[in-house]
Amino acid sequence: AQSVTQLGSHVSVSEGALVLLRCNYSSSVPPYLFWYVQYPNQGLQLLLKYTTGATLVKGINGFEAEFKKSETSFHLTKPSAHMSDAAEYFCAVSEPAYNFNKFYFGSGTKLNVKP
Amino acid sequence: NAGVTQTPKFRVLKTGQSMTLLCAQDMNHEYMYWYRQDPGMGLRLIHYSVGEGTTAKGEVPDGYNVSRLKKQNFLLGLESAAPSQTSVYFCASSSGREYTVGELFFGEGSRLTVL
Numbered sequence: 001a002q003s004v005t006q007l008g009s010h011v012s013v014s015e016g017a018l019v020l021l022r023c024n025y026s027s028s029v030p031p032y033l034f035w036y037v038q039y040p041n042q043g044l045q046l047l048l049k050y051t052t053g054a055t056l057v058k059g060i061n062g063f064e065a066e067f068k069k070s071e072t073s074f075h076l077t078k079p080s081a082h083m084s085d086a087a088e089y090f091c092a093v094s095e096p097a098y099n100f101n102k103f104y105f106g107s108g109t110k111l112n113v114k115p
Numbered sequence: 116n117a118g119v120t121q122t123p124k125f126r127v128l129k130t131g132q133s134m135t136l137l138c139a140q141d142m143n144h145e146y147m148y149w150y151r152q153d154p155g156m157g158l159r160l161i162h163y164s165v166g167e168g169t170t171a172k173g174e175v176p177d178g179y180n181v182s183r184l185k186k187q188n189f190l191l192g193l194e195s196a197a198p199s200q201t202s203v204y205f206c207a208s209s210s211g212r213e214y215t216v217g218e219l220f221f222g223e224g225s226r227l228t229v230l
Contacts, residue, residue, distance in 0.1 A: 009155060034218065043119070043205055043221035044158075090157060092219075101146060101209060103219060105157040 006106035019078040023091030033074040034092040086113045121222035128196045128229045136191040138206030146209045147189040151202040196229045
């Protein structure tokens with residue numbers, strides 16, 4: 001079974017600073033990779049996804065992530081944090097299959113943005 | 116577009132009571148899922164469905180039952196609620212195609228407390 005590890009359950013950055021949220025996965029086949037964001041009392045929304053092709057993926061709100069197969073990583077970055085980025089972020093992986101897409105989620109990283 | 120709608124959004128139960136959570140999606144998606152979210156544990160799959168009339172167990176199915184009588188609806192039932200089932204429950208859906216992975220679309224969650 002897949003496992004997804006998000007290093008750091010809480011990350012705190014200052015407004016304007018670089019955001020780096022880490023995600024590593026275990027997979028024996030090329031996975032599909034996702035980052036979701038959850039704002040307080042809301043469901044999860046897709047930030048970005050990697051399926052095939054370019055390994056640097058751009059998402060909404062200025063976020064991007066890079067798929068590094070050799071490191072089995074898919075870290076999420078944003079050059080300059082904004083107060084509105086405060087939320088919980090989840091990394092997820094899935095493997096294409098014949099009749100079912102099963103998603104494996106990391107335990108989440110809460111991002112705090114300080115003024 | 117409503118997307119994925121969950122009802123109710125909040126519920127308090129006493130131990131041993133039963134209840135049903137309703138999920139409805141208007142995107143004509145084949146796959147539907149029920150997850151539970153607990154602090155520090157990410158999302159764990161309870162049950163899922165790959166189409167109308169089908170259901171299957173996920174990672175943590177014990178104490179829950181599901182039904183998918185109509186393509187757009189996926190019901191999660193608790194026959195005899197226990198305090199360990201206090202959680203936030205999320206329904207999600209995705210399009211189903213062979214060997215492709217569609218993103219998950221989430222509802223806003225249902226917060227259940229079992230006393």
